[in-house]
Amino acid sequence: MTDAPEGGKVSRIAAHTQGLFADLREWIDLRVDLAILEVEERLDAFKNDLALGITLALFAFFASDTVLSIVTGFAVWETVVTAVSTAVLALF
Numbered sequence: 001m002t003d004a005p006e007g008g009k010v011s012r013i014a015a016h017t018q019g020l021f022a023d024l025r026e027w028i029d030l031r032v033d034l035a036i037l038e039v040e041e042r043l044d045a046f047k048n049d050l051a052l053g054i055t056l057a058l059f060a061f062f063a064s065d066t067v068l069s070i071v072t073g074f075a076v077w078e079t080v081v082t083a084v085s086t087a088v089l090a091l092f
Helices: 009-072 075-090
Strands: none
Touching: 009 075
């Protein structure tokens, strides 16, 4: 009968299994990091779209206010500023 030398089949299988678990753990960590990056990218895209929408809305408001003030002589922006100023003063 032959004795199993140190570092035989069982220890080799154990070493491979530990290596597989280490690789699996690393793969899971990388997947979690990827998921976090994807969420951050989607959030950044949403924030950029929101900023663009707000900018376009303000531009459209001021453009329409300018056209209305030229055509009718009534500026909506002046009314908005007056209303906001009055509301702020009423709070204090």
